[in-house]
Amino acid sequence: MSAAPDTSDRKFKQVGSRPIRHDGLDKVTGRARFGADFTLPGTLQGVFVRSPHAHAKILGIDTSKAEKVPGVKAVITAADFPELPMHWITQGPAGVDAGANQRVILAREKVLYHGHAFAAVAAATREIAIEAGKLIEVEWEVLQPVLSIDQALADGAPILHEGQATEGMGPPVEGDTNITNQIVFEGGDLEAGWAEADVVVEGVFETPMVHQGYIEPHACLVNAREDGTSEIWCATQGPFGVKNETATLTGSDPASVKVTPSEIGGGFGGKIPVYLEPAALLLSRKAGRPVKMTMTREEVFRGTGPTSGSKTHIKIGAKSDGTLVAAECQLDFEAGCFRGSPVGAACMTTLSPYVIPNFRVLGRDIVLNKPRVAAYRAPGAPVGAFAAESLLDELARKLGRDPIEFRLQNAVEEGDRASYGPKFGPIGFKETLEAAKAHPQYKAELGEHQGRGVAAGFWFNAGMQSSATVSVNSDGSAVVRTGNPDIGGSRASMALMCAEELGIDVTRVRPMVGDTDSVGYCDATGGSRVTYATGMAVIDATRQVIDHLRARAATMLDVELDSIEWQDGNAVAVNGSADKGSLSLEEIAKKMGATGGPVVASASVSPPAAGPGFGVHVCDLEVDPETGVTRVLRYLVVQDAGKAIHPTYVEGQFQGGAAQGIGWALNEEYIWDADGKVENAGFLDYRVPVASDLPMIDTVIVEVPNPLHPYGVRGVGETPIVPPLGAVANAMRDATGVRFHSLPMSPPRVLEALEEAD
Amino acid sequence: MAKIRVETTINGEETEFLCNGQESLLEVLRDGIGMTGTKEGCTTGDCGACSVVVDGRLVPSCLVLAAEAQGRNVETIEGVADGQKLTPIQQQFLEHGALQCGICTPGFIVAAEKLLEKNPDPTEAEARYFLAGNLCRCTGYDKIIKAVLDAAAVMREERA
Numbered sequence: 001m002s003a004a005p006d007t008s009d010r011k012f013k014q015v016g017s018r019p020i021r022h023d024g025l026d027k028v029t030g031r032a033r034f035g036a037d038f039t040l041p042g043t044l045q046g047v048f049v050r051s052p053h054a055h056a057k058i059l060g061i062d063t064s065k066a067e068k069v070p071g072v073k074a075v076i077t078a079a080d081f082p083e084l085p086m087h088w089i090t091q092g093p094a095g096v097d098a099g100a101n102q103r104v105i106l107a108r109e110k111v112l113y114h115g116h117a118f119a120a121v122a123a124a125t126r127e128i129a130i131e132a133g134k135l136i137e138v139e140w141e142v143l144q145p146v147l148s149i150d151q152a153l154a155d156g157a158p159i160l161h162e163g164q165a166t167e168g169m170g171p172p173v174e175g176d177t178n179i180t181n182q183i184v185f186e187g188g189d190l191e192a193g194w195a196e197a198d199v200v201v202e203g204v205f206e207t208p209m210v211h212q213g214y215i216e217p218h219a220c221l222v223n224a225r226e227d228g229t230s231e232i233w234c235a236t237q238g239p240f241g242v243k244n245e246t247a248t249l250t251g252s253d254p255a256s257v258k259v260t261p262s263e264i265g266g267g268f269g270g271k272i273p274v275y276l277e278p279a280a281l282l283l284s285r286k287a288g289r290p291v292k293m294t295m296t297r298e299e300v301f302r303g304t305g306p307t308s309g310s311k312t313h314i315k316i317g318a319k320s321d322g323t324l325v326a327a328e329c330q331l332d333f334e335a336g337c338f339r340g341s342p343v344g345a346a347c348m349t350t351l352s353p354y355v356i357p358n359f360r361v362l363g364r365d366i367v368l369n370k371p372r373v374a375a376y377r378a379p380g381a382p383v384g385a386f387a388a389e390s391l392l393d394e395l396a397r398k399l400g401r402d403p404i405e406f407r408l409q410n411a412v413e414e415g416d417r418a419s420y421g422p423k424f425g426p427i428g429f430k431e432t433l434e435a436a437k438a439h440p441q442y443k444a445e446l447g448e449h450q451g452r453g454v455a456a457g458f459w460f461n462a463g464m465q466s467s468a469t470v471s472v473n474s475d476g477s478a479v480v481r482t483g484n485p486d487i488g489g490s491r492a493s494m495a496l497m498c499a500e501e502l503g504i505d506v507t508r509v510r511p512m513v514g515d516t517d518s519v520g521y522c523d524a525t526g527g528s529r530v531t532y533a534t535g536m537a538v539i540d541a542t543r544q545v546i547d548h549l550r551a552r553a554a555t556m557l558d559v560e561l562d563s564i565e566w567q568d569g570n571a572v573a574v575n576g577s578a579d580k581g582s583l584s585l586e587e588i589a590k591k592m593g594a595t596g597g598p599v600v601a602s603a604s605v606s607p608p609a610a611g612p613g614f615g616v617h618v619c620d621l622e623v624d625p626e627t628g629v630t631r632v633l634r635y636l637v638v639q640d641a642g643k644a645i646h647p648t649y650v651e652g653q654f655q656g657g658a659a660q661g662i663g664w665a666l667n668e669e670y671i672w673d674a675d676g677k678v679e680n681a682g683f684l685d686y687r688v689p690v691a692s693d694l695p696m697i698d699t700v701i702v703e704v705p706n707p708l709h710p711y712g713v714r715g716v717g718e719t720p721i722v723p724p725l726g727a728v729a730n731a732m733r734d735a736t737g738v739r740f741h742s743l744p745m746s747p748p749r750v751l752e753a754l755e756e757a758d
Numbered sequence: 759m760a761k762i763r764v765e766t767t768i769n770g771e772e773t774e775f776l777c778n779g780q781e782s783l784l785e786v787l788r789d790g791i792g793m794t795g796t797k798e799g800c801t802t803g804d805c806g807a808c809s810v811v812v813d814g815r816l817v818p819s820c821l822v823l824a825a826e827a828q829g830r831n832v833e834t835i836e837g838v839a840d841g842q843k844l845t846p847i848q849q850q851f852l853e854h855g856a857l858q859c860g861i862c863t864p865g866f867i868v869a870a871e872k873l874l875e876k877n878p879d880p881t882e883a884e885a886r887y888f889l890a891g892n893l894c895r896c897t898g899y900d901k902i903i904k905a906v907l908d909a910a911a912v913m914r915e916e917r918a
């Protein structure tokens with residue numbers, strides 16, 4: 001389809017309104033069915049058996065005692081999977097390794113973190129399965145765990161994967177290593193840049209491993225059928241990913257696997273990887289019965305992918321007039337036990353919001369004995385932004401500049417080259433900075449022990465593959481079908497775009513999320529791509545439907561097709577045929593049977609790019625010097641949405657991302673004991689923000705249309721978690737005079753820092 | 759293992775079920791009776807997704823033994839609406855878009871109904887503290903709190 005926007009001054013009738021979401025009723029009455037809400041007659045309960053060691057070789061596994069327990073129907077280990085070798089395939093800034101994915105589900109040669117699953121049991125009840133699991137005997141060779149970046153890089157460090165060489169660019173690394181990959185971006189002349197700088201600031205910033213913290217634990221129901229086909233019901237961001245991954249890892253034909261996505265109780269990237277389904281499929285095959293697997297909260301913390309802990313060395317220089325001239329940073333990211341941290345994206349995003357002519361960025365992906373990381377909302381970007389935005393705050397202070405003015409002076413705009421290569425198209429960074437500056441919060445008075453912090457950030461947003469089908473009912477209403485699980489109101493957005501094109505009210509459009517047999521391929525709900533890319537497929541399919549409707553109207557009115565225009569839900573005869581009048585969508589739909597049959601159209605898209613979204617956050621907080629407790633007083637999110645399809649859910653993304661970022665800044669972290677066991681694997685101790693921790697979160701939606709989308713849409717889901725770490729840290733600096741270099745800024749650490757500063 | 763027979767009232771209907779001694783009310787509601795509107799987020803009393811009301815008290819059903827329901831009155835999300843009529847809280851959740859993924863929504867609604875029954879005119883802070891036992895990871899709570907405060911206003915008007 002043509003990608004050019006219709007015009008930014010298009011007057012929208014449906015888009016931009018705030019209808020009640022179509023799935024809302026089921027969600028406020030408890031009827032909506034999530035991952036754990038499915039069952040079949042004869043369903044068995046499957047559980048994983050998990051490692052008591054963070055690093056150990058598996059010399060042998062004996063499952064015979066477990067298999068004899070009454071009620072146990074199947075036991076599997078890695079030996080039940082066809083062996084896939086470990087082999088990394090790079091895809092853009094990320095990549096895949098099917099062998100590693102298989103070993104995350106069930107360890108093969110080694111367990112690589114505490115809680116790493118090495119067997120699974122299916123039994124009549126969960127209790128029986130758990131008890132039987134305890135009878136599985138393993139001969140371990142316990143190895144020393146590697147638990148920090150410094151330990152992983154130390155001379156003589158235990159090596160997680162023998163024979164591992166460092167790939168990529170950057171300084172050469174000799175011999176076996178825990179550095180799997182290095183990435184370098186550079187431009188200009190760094191030496192000359194430093195020579196030009198009047199002020200230089202630098203620091204080392206650290207962030208801990210944190211979890212996405214979705215409230216719904218992973219869950220699935222799998223039925224392996226007698227004919228070799230299988231059905232899967234599960235909570236996932238990507239049903240086609242589950243289909244393909246389950247087939248690949250179990251050696252099945254993808255055509256034999258059908259996945260029906262349930263409602264999904266949060267994901268934030270953490271429900272893109274597949275943990276349960278391949279194991280459940282093997283158990284179901286072995287037992288000849290359906291198998292349900294649900295994780296406990298503790299398993300979610302111990303055994304699913306959090307995001308990387310990190311250590312960033314960064315240095316930035318500016319001229320006395322505030323112009324940035326040079327920057328250098330090294331980002332070290334914990335990948336967990338297999339390659340694949342988001343350090344590449346961190347390298348691409350850290351310096352890119354600003355014009356810095358001379359720079360060098362080095363990123364290193366480092367394996368250690370922790371769970372393999374998964375995507376978490378703008379993966380990598382918040383960590384880089386924490387370091388860069390903290391130093392920009394220091395520079396603004398040193399130069400005596402207002403932090404927003406200082407950023408405006410250096411902000412990228414259309415035509416500027418991003419540090420990772422391409423030139424930015426139309427972007428709304430300066431507009432968001434201006435809107436933040438103009439907001440009343442920016443002028444609100446601050447009292448004693450209070451401070452204000454500003455930070456900015458962006459995310460590329462993804463395009464990727466999507467498809468959609470639109471059909472017209474005989475009453476003139478429509479159905480729009482896609483394959484993207486609705487994680488935050490996307491059904492409403494799809495319906496709004498379809499209704500906008502058709503010229504009917506959004507309540508006349510029913511949106512639905514189909515299973516993998518009933519819709520065309522869609523990449524995962526992730527990358528802030530659904531409203532953008534799947535939305536494009538919906539608009540394209542709807543336009544094809546309109547072409548069909550015009551043709552039917554032309555027949556009915558007996559005029560040339562060219563003489564029919566679609567206007568506000570009506571086929572109108574024009575160009576000298578105006579006397580033939582018009583037909584409404586209802587009138588055409590009623591006659592579909594006689595004019596050619598039902599009207600249905602499908603479309604698919606694969607946009608290579610998406611148009612980045614920039615955001616600026618302002619945090620006002622107060623620190624209690626007696627207790628070290630921080631209260632966020634006011635919080636503002638300003639972000640460029642391109643065009644907000646359903647503004648309520650755009651605001652919701654802004655607010656939710658900010659809340660997660662505030663939690664990351666102030667409280668959240670994985671705490672490890674010396675043996676590599678997570679000490680706080682529950683919501684009580686891994687404390688995500690609760691309602692009483694937060695104020696209302698104010699939002700401003702900026703709309704600088706994205707020329708890649710017919711309505712100007714930009715993805716909005718991920719950018720909101722990029723600025724908060726820096727915004728909170730900068731507010732903390734303002735309130736206390738202390739610059740925090742590591743997160744979280746929890747009460748004991750704040751207290752300690754305040755005492756040191758005295 | 760001998761099962762325990764429990765006679766209880768769920769959403770006004772007399773109900774009987776069998777359970778074992780360790781089973782939680784949450785497990786029986788979801789797996790035994792098939793009322794999956796009550797959600798599980800943790801089973802340790804920390805997330806509020808499983809909130810129900812037992813004899814007028816708001817409790818996490820994951821921490822209540824199913825056998826304890828004997829002779830009591832249990833109210834779940836499925837019983838919140840009055841037949842086909844949503845409560846003002848349910849309605850305001852829809853109008854404010856106070857849910858994104860919706861997994862926390864049943865727990866929040868059950869808890870908020872209790873809040874407004876006890877305190878028909880809560881301040882924002884009172885609402886935030888009362889609902890601090892219900893986790894939401896998607897919304898940042900902003901729209902949830904606004905929905906609850908607006909529902910309180912609607913209910914006060916209805917009574918006036």
Ligand code: FES
Nearest residue numbers: 800801803806820
């Ligand atoms: S499941 Fe009961 S409080 Fe979380």
Ligand code: FES
Nearest residue numbers: 858862894895896
């Ligand atoms: S809406 Fe997802 S957890 Fe609350």
